[in-house]
Amino acid sequence: MALHPVLGKLVRKRVVLASASPRRQEILTNVGLRFEVVPSWFKETLEKSSFAAPYEYAVETAKQKALEVANRMHVKHLRTPDVVIGADTIVSVDEQILEKPVDKQDAYRMLSRLNGKEHSVFTGVAIIHCRSKDNQLEMEITDFYEETKVKFSELSEELLWEYIHSGEPMDKAGGYGIQALGGMLVEYVHGDFLNVVGFPLNHFCKKLAELYYPPSKHNVQHKKYDSIPSVDTFENLSDGESESSNFTEHKVASKLDSSGMDSSAAVHTSGKSSAVRTGFTVPLENQNGVSQSPSKFPSKILELMDGFRASKALFVASKLKIFDHLKDKGPMKAVDIANDIGTSVCGTERLLDACASLGLLEKTPQGYSNTDSANTFLTSDGKYSLHGYIIHSNDHLWPLFTNLESAVKEGGRQNHRAFGKKADDLFKDYYHSQEVKQRFMAAMHSIAHLTARDVATAFDLSQFKSACDLGGCTGALAHELVQVYPNLKVTVFDLPEVIANISYFQPSGQHPAPVTFVSGDFFKDNLPEADLYILSRVLHDWPDEKIHVLLSKISAVCRPGSALLVAETVLDEQKTNPSVAVLQSLSMTEGKQRSGSEYKQLLEKYGFTDVQIKITGNLLDAVLCFKKSLSL
Numbered sequence: 323m324a325l326h327p328v329l330g331k332l333v334r335k336r337v338v339l340a341s342a343s344p345r346r347q348e349i350l351t352n353v354g355l356r357f358e359v360v361p362s363w364f365k366e367t368l369e370k371s372s373f374a375a376p377y378e379y380a381v382e383t384a385k386q387k388a389l390e391v392a393n394r395m396h397v398k399h400l401r402t403p404d405v406v407i408g409a410d411t412i413v414s415v416d417e418q419i420l421e422k423p424v425d426k427q428d429a430y431r432m433l434s435r436l437n438g439k440e441h442s443v444f445t446g447v448a449i450i451h452c453r454s455k456d457n458q459l460e461m462e463i464t465d466f467y468e469e470t471k472v473k474f475s476e477l478s479e480e481l482l483w484e485y486i487h488s489g490e491p492m493d494k495a496g497g498y499g500i501q502a503l504g505g506m507l508v509e510y511v512h513g514d515f516l517n518v519v520g521f522p523l524n525h526f527c528k529k530l531a532e533l534y535y536p537p538s539k540h541n542v543q544h545k546k547y548d549s550i551p552s553v554d555t556f557e558n559l560s561d562g563e564s565e566s567s568n569f570t571e572h573k574v575a576s577k578l579d580s581s582g583m584d585s586s587a588a589v590h591t592s593g594k595s596s597a598v599r600t601g602f603t604v605p606l607e608n609q610n611g612v613s614q615s616p617s618k619f620p621s622k623i624l625e626l627m628d629g630f631r632a633s634k635a636l637f638v639a640s641k642l643k644i645f646d647h648l649k650d651k652g653p654m655k656a657v658d659i660a661n662d663i664g665t666s667v668c669g670t671e672r673l674l675d676a677c678a679s680l681g682l683l684e685k686t687p688q689g690y691s692n693t694d695s696a697n698t699f700l701t702s703d704g705k706y707s708l709h710g711y712i713i714h715s716n717d718h719l720w721p722l723f724t725n726l727e728s729a730v731k732e733g734g735r736q737n738h739r740a741f742g743k744k745a746d747d748l749f750k751d752y753y754h755s756q757e758v759k760q761r762f763m764a765a766m767h768s769i770a771h772l773t774a775r776d777v778a779t780a781f782d783l784s785q786f787k788s789a790c791d792l793g794g795c796t797g798a799l800a801h802e803l804v805q806v807y808p809n810l811k812v813t814v815f816d817l818p819e820v821i822a823n824i825s826y827f828q829p830s831g832q833h834p835a836p837v838t839f840v841s842g843d844f845f846k847d848n849l850p851e852a853d854l855y856i857l858s859r860v861l862h863d864w865p866d867e868k869i870h871v872l873l874s875k876i877s878a879v880c881r882p883g884s885a886l887l888v889a890e891t892v893l894d895e896q897k898t899n900p901s902v903a904v905l906q907s908l909s910m911t912e913g914k915q916r917s918g919s920e921y922k923q924l925l926e927k928y929g930f931t932d933v934q935i936k937i938t939g940n941l942l943d944a945v946l947c948f949k950k951s952l953s954l
């Protein structure tokens with residue numbers, strides 16, 4: 323199954339995730355899906371005994387969650403989404419359905435039932451394609467479920483209570499989170515792990531493939547949905563003449579009433595998946611996947627328009643250390659957070675809600691708490707903290723980008739407008755101000771740390787005995803390299819002001835790693851000897867004359883067979899992707915981002931050969947090249 327074409331079908335659609343679950347948001351974000359989050363107001367109160375099997379309950383709840391959002395968006399905002407996705411995860415043990423515990427005692431009751439036994443986790447998913455026609459909401463519902471079996475070890479009372487007091491069980495079906503502390507309780511998992519975490523991604527993609535690449539008329543499996551009057555099944559919806567085309571429109575009998583609850587929507591279908599037609603089909607798309615509907619809501623543009631608000635909300639929450647504050651704490655009310663950090667209650671509440679809607683915080687009736695990714699990336703002391711880079715973005719990049727218009731008109735940096743100082747003076751600040759220096763180093767450290775593993779493993783570097791990371795700053799990449807290649811000795815070479823401040827960033831609780839720090843200026847001083855030189859996020863910052871000095875020096879000290887590893891975001895040949903690098907160029911530094919062929923050309927000019935480029939999929943890609951041997 324080719325995933326990207328399938329998810330690509332959703333690219334130009336206005337997709338809404340009708341779920342407050344940060345896990346679902348993360349799973350879908352991680353595969354590059356763009357969507358809005360509109361948590362459903364549907365109360366999970368369907369009568370469980372009226373369902374023949376637990377999964378039917380999950381599917382129906384998922385469907386009702388999605389229907390509620392589709393209907394609300396249509397009625398209230400007159401902004402009908404194209405696709406609404408709803409999901410519901412339940413745990414089933416001994417034919418009983420367990421949802422989220424209401425309190426600690428309830429969590430204890432649930433975990434005790436799961437103790438030492440195998441249980442099933444079912445996630446029901448509903449995908450609703452919507453369209454507004456003559457102000458009527460027309461919908462087409464597809465639903466399915468996935469089952470995963472999970473077995474708990476025999477757990478002591480003490481451990482159960484310790485786990486309950488961690489606060490983790492409260493917003494999770496069955497009272498545990500397999501992805502975090504709860505993972506310690508689990509002996510085995512049979513089936514899709516992500517299904518347990520709240521979203522069966524694999525089945526979802528298969529379902530999309532079925533929907534968007536329907537089989538031809540000849541090999542369609544005929545399913546009947548006899549219990550649903552006046553609705554067609556999807557088999558009627560595929561274009562029998564053209565296998566690759568999407569759905570064609572059909573006249574339908576069933577329309578929704580203003581509550582959005584068509585009679586068909588209340589009928590729960592059995593089986594692992596089903597598709598119910600309640601209105602129309604998915605809008606026609608042409609061969610390029612572009613919708614032909616003239617009145618499509620330009621959600622991508624709206625998202626871009628709003629991007630600055632989202633960035634600033636993240637920056638301010640980070641500056642106010644909200645994620646630090648909520649770390650390891652149970653849910654907190656806005657008023658308590660505001661009192662603790664000395665901010666207004668109404669302003670704090672709005673910021674917290676914004677963070678929740680962006681998937682950074684979780685909001686429950688008990689209050690706000692960090693999502694797993696906020697704990698990992700947004701707290702200031704986490705191993706993978708991006709806090710430093712966020713603060714740098716707020717304090718340094720934001721003012722520069724505020725002056726982008728002048729930057730474009732004048733074609734240069736806007737430090738004088740943004741900070742009242744020229745670039746050179748700022749550089750002096752960097753030397754003299756401890757705060758500016760630390761902030762910059764923390765920013766560099768964040769990115770280096772998060773990308774280090776991918777850069778270190780992009781190529782097999784085990785042939786090298788010594789490496790020198792030029793401008794290696796805090797040594798984040800160097801430490802990763804010595805972990806991956808235990809026989810490699812790495813020297814970090816950076817300015818004396820940098821080396822003087824590295825202690826804060828060194829890994830704690832480890833034996834002194836074979837990383838050495840040497841101070842110097844790579845433009846002026848002699849470079850330490852090494853088999854492998856590394857330039858990570860250096861070349862894009864400097865103008866051609868400086869690069870000439872640097873690469874000439876490296877080339878001169880490299881022995882034949884020695885190598886140079888460059889870590890940068892490599893642009894595609896059109897130089898329009900990835901946008902993270904293209905947007906970075908707007909800072910108007912004197913340097914520039916380069917494509918793969920431009921790096922190759924540049925490196926070959928300085929006597930390097932066999933240039934290999936590895937696109938890592940992470941922020942930094944890797945380029946490896948070797949010093950030409952004399953005989954070449």
Ligand SMILES: Cc1cn([C@H]2C[C@H](O)[C@@H](COP(=O)(O)OP(=O)(O)OP(=O)(O)O)O2)c(=O)[nH]c1=O
Binds near residue numbers: 410498500
């Ligand atoms: C079993 C298990 C569940 N869960 C979560 C997934 C779901 O978010 C949650 C079950 O509750 P749900 O009602 O399915 O979802 P939700 O309340 O989080 O969000 P919404 O109703 O707005 O869609 O439990 C885990 O995160 N890890 C686990 O191991």
